[in-house]
Amino acid sequence: MAVSVIISNFNGFQYLPRLMESLKGQIGCELEIIVVDRKSTDESASFLKSISGITVISEPPESGLVAGYHVGSLRATKENLFFCNEDMWFEADCLEQLEKAIDLEKGIVAADPWQWSYDGKERIHAGTQFIRTGFSLNSPHPFYAMNFDCELLLGSKIPFPCAGAFLISAKQYREWGGWDSSYFLNHEDIDLFIRGWQRGESCVAVPEAKVYHACGASNQKTIAKGKVSVGKRRYLSNFSSLVIFNFKYFSFPYFFYGFLSMAVRMAGNLLRLRLRYFAWDFLVIGEVVRRFSNALKFRYENRKWNQSRPGEKFFCFDEFIIK
Numbered sequence: 001m002a003v004s005v006i007i008s009n010f011n012g013f014q015y016l017p018r019l020m021e022s023l024k025g026q027i028g029c030e031l032e033i034i035v036v037d038r039k040s041t042d043e044s045a046s047f048l049k050s051i052s053g054i055t056v057i058s059e060p061p062e063s064g065l066v067a068g069y070h071v072g073s074l075r076a077t078k079e080n081l082f083f084c085n086e087d088m089w090f091e092a093d094c095l096e097q098l099e100k101a102i103d104l105e106k107g108i109v110a111a112d113p114w115q116w117s118y119d120g121k122e123r124i125h126a127g128t129q130f131i132r133t134g135f136s137l138n139s140p141h142p143f144y145a146m147n148f149d150c151e152l153l154l155g156s157k158i159p160f161p162c163a164g165a166f167l168i169s170a171k172q173y174r175e176w177g178g179w180d181s182s183y184f185l186n187h188e189d190i191d192l193f194i195r196g197w198q199r200g201e202s203c204v205a206v207p208e209a210k211v212y213h214a215c216g217a218s219n220q221k222t223i224a225k226g227k228v229s230v231g232k233r234r235y236l237s238n239f240s241s242l243v244i245f246n247f248k249y250f251s252f253p254y255f256f257y258g259f260l261s262m263a264v265r266m267a268g269n270l271l272r273l274r275l276r277y278f279a280w281d282f283l284v285i286g287e288v289v290r291r292f293s294n295a296l297k298f299r300y301e302n303r304k305w306n307q308s309r310p311g312e313k314f315f316c317f318d319e320f321i322i323k
Contacts, residue, residue, distance in 0.1 A: 004076035008068030012086030028096030064184035112161030113209035127152030184237030240287035249311025
């Protein structure tokens with residue numbers, strides 16, 4: 001089989017040489033490499049020009065990670081898509097192991113590798129599962145939190161992979177409608193894969209496929225337009241996305257969970273005198289307003305799937321719960 005590797009890069013020059021070396025060294029599969037450079041201001045552009053056989057596309061940095069992925073997917077021609085960050089490198093058989101896990105006849109359309117720290121000393125992501133909790137401020141369903149490091153066996157079904165690196169059938173990706181590029185960072189992977197779950201299609205964990213990731217490196221970067229840190233932009237997107245996600249997929253009255261989480265977080269920031277974050281929470285409200293019309297349009301278009309499998313049931317689906 002063949003894979004289109006789609007990399008969303010923003011000022012990742014220090015990582016690109018090792019990333020490209022590990023991609024060029026992949027065994028067992030034919031690769032097409034597409035780099036979406038989000039107008040980096042470091043040496044990324046000159047380095048990418050020196051690499052033969054790759055496609056480079058330019059995209060504004062403020063649009064976010066998955067907007068870069070989306071633009072790259074439009075140019076992809078292979079039967080599988082591998083989305084990844086720029087701050088990674090891979091074992092030589094990583095993509096081969098992921099492709100082996102795909103079985104379209106059984107509805108297994110995506111595969112999630114395990115991730116390790118960049119130096120390989122610490123595991124940072126294994127299989128993902130949900131767990132019943134008291135109240136989680138960082139989950140679309142506040143009564144089900146996410147555990148991203150469950151030691152699952154090869155082929156275990158998971159609700160969604162890590163957006164930082166995973167393989168998916170191009171056909172299913174396009175049938176689901178692709179990325180919602182209004183997401184900047186966080187929850188975009190749940191948004192994509194809940195649509196697969198609604199259609200009865202699955203993602204599986206693949207421990208044998210290993211990725212090494214400088215996790216969190218992007219938070220220290222600054223978006224040139226407006227001089228906004230990625231960390232602040234991520235905060236605004238993260239918490240506005242909880243409201244947007246619930247409105248897109250949850251049935252009445254569950255779609256109010258997002259607004260409930262917003263109110264609880266704002267009250268907590270005020271009581272703890274975290275005034276900077278309390279001020280940012282008002283900007284979150286603006287983000288929700290800005291994104292609401294597109295969410296309303298999607299909710300109407302997706303009503304058939306929401307009625308047959310409403311989004312709140314995704315988080316308590318038996319196969320996805322930690323036993």
